Amino acid sequence: MRQRNESGRSDTALEAVLHRECAIVVSGLVGMVVLAWAYLLVGAGLEMQAMGDMAKPMPSWSAGYFGLVLLMWAVMMLAMMLPSAAPMILLYAAIARRRQARGGALGATGLFVLGYVVIWTVFSLGATTLQWALDRTALLSPMMQTTSATVAGLVLIAAGVYQWTLLKQACLRWCRSPLGFVMRHWRDGVRGAFRMGLRHGLYCLGCCWMLMLLLFVAGVMNVLWIAGLTLLVLVEKVVAHGHWLGRALGVVLIAWGGATLALLPAG
Numbered sequence: 001m002r003q004r005n006e007s008g009r010s011d012t013a014l015e016a017v018l019h020r021e022c023a024i025v026v027s028g029l030v031g032m033v034v035l036a037w038a039y040l041l042v043g044a045g046l047e048m049q050a051m052g053d054m055a056k057p058m059p060s061w062s063a064g065y066f067g068l069v070l071l072m073w074a075v076m077m078l079a080m081m082l083p084s085a086a087p088m089i090l091l092y093a094a095i096a097r098r099r100q101a102r103g104g105a106l107g108a109t110g111l112f113v114l115g116y117v118v119i120w121t122v123f124s125l126g127a128t129t130l131q132w133a134l135d136r137t138a139l140l141s142p143m144m145q146t147t148s149a150t151v152a153g154l155v156l157i158a159a160g161v162y163q164w165t166l167l168k169q170a171c172l173r174w175c176r177s178p179l180g181f182v183m184r185h186w187r188d189g190v191r192g193a194f195r196m197g198l199r200h201g202l203y204c205l206g207c208c209w210m211l212m213l214l215l216f217v218a219g220v221m222n223v224l225w226i227a228g229l230t231l232l233v234l235v236e237k238v239v240a241h242g243h244w245l246g247r248a249l250g251v252v253l254i255a256w257g258g259a260t261l262a263l264l265p266a267g
Contacts, residue, residue, distance in 0.1 A: 021106055025093045029086055036079035043072060043221060061132055069131060072220075073124035077212070080230045081120055081204060084237045088178040088200055089113060095182060096193070108193040115197020119205050127212065131220065144220035149260055152217045156257030162210040163250025171206035172246070175237045208233055214253075 059065050092112050096105040134140040139148050146152050162168050174181050181203075187195055211229055218225040232249065236242045 021097055022090075022093065024106060025090060025109055029082060029089060032078060033082050036075045036082070039075050040072075040079055040221075040226065041223065061135065066128060066132065070124055070128045073127045073131075074121050076226065077120040077124055078117065080212075080226060080233065081116075081208070083230065084175070084234045085116060085200070085204060087238065088175075088181065089116075091178045091182060092193075092196070095186075099188065108190065111190060111193040112197040112200075115194040115199075116201040116204070117197075119198060119201025123205055123209060123212070130213075131216070134216065140216075141219075143222075144216075145218065145222075146216050149264055153257045153260035153264075155213055155217055156253045156260060158257075159210040159214055160250040160253030160255075160257060163246050163253070167206055168210075168246075169243070171203045172236060172243055174200075174203040175207050176243065207236075 089109065089112065093105060093109040096108045096112075099105075131140065131144065134146060134151075139146055139151060141147050146155070181200060185196055185199055187193070211233065214229065215222070215225060232246070236246045239245075
């Protein structure tokens, strides 16, 4: 009888620990997303305020300004990508809790998220460099939107075509199947958690990088476009048959880009 009671107390204590760790992971993800969106909304408001002061010169591309733009892109990627990555992160945390006999599941989950964030931070560095190049060649407006209809049309068509490529669909399949990813790519230990986060981030990058470049068409700080793309990525990865919505969007983007190029003045 005593053994049963002790066993019952042990099971109850373990369940309490598991519930607490789950709550910490969920709270951490929600907190990161909320803070990222708050940063974007405040940044967008300041950007609109700066645009209202036409006499104020545009900032030059110093090392400090490059760093601020990089931070903006990195936070924006967190706001846009973490919601769709949440099912994978929560599944990893649940499995890690059961495999980590001596604890450490929270740390492993943190390293998984860190690996994921590293991939999108590297993308942010590339996006910042592209923004610098567009600005240097006078192809970017103060609203961080391309001023070239040709560039806009080509980006729209490229993004639409990419929605139908085998690479896009292969990466999307792994993003849509967290359990399949875990079964195929599970690695134990601290290094394993970080490597899994990197790998999952690469699949998400392969799935969504062209969609992110659409921000140069609508405006990098266009909150409506940021929210729309966030919802699209979430639907593609989470909703049943969401991949068909992505392909339908590809057709729309190709038609939109073609119409943009067709309306260019002759000569």
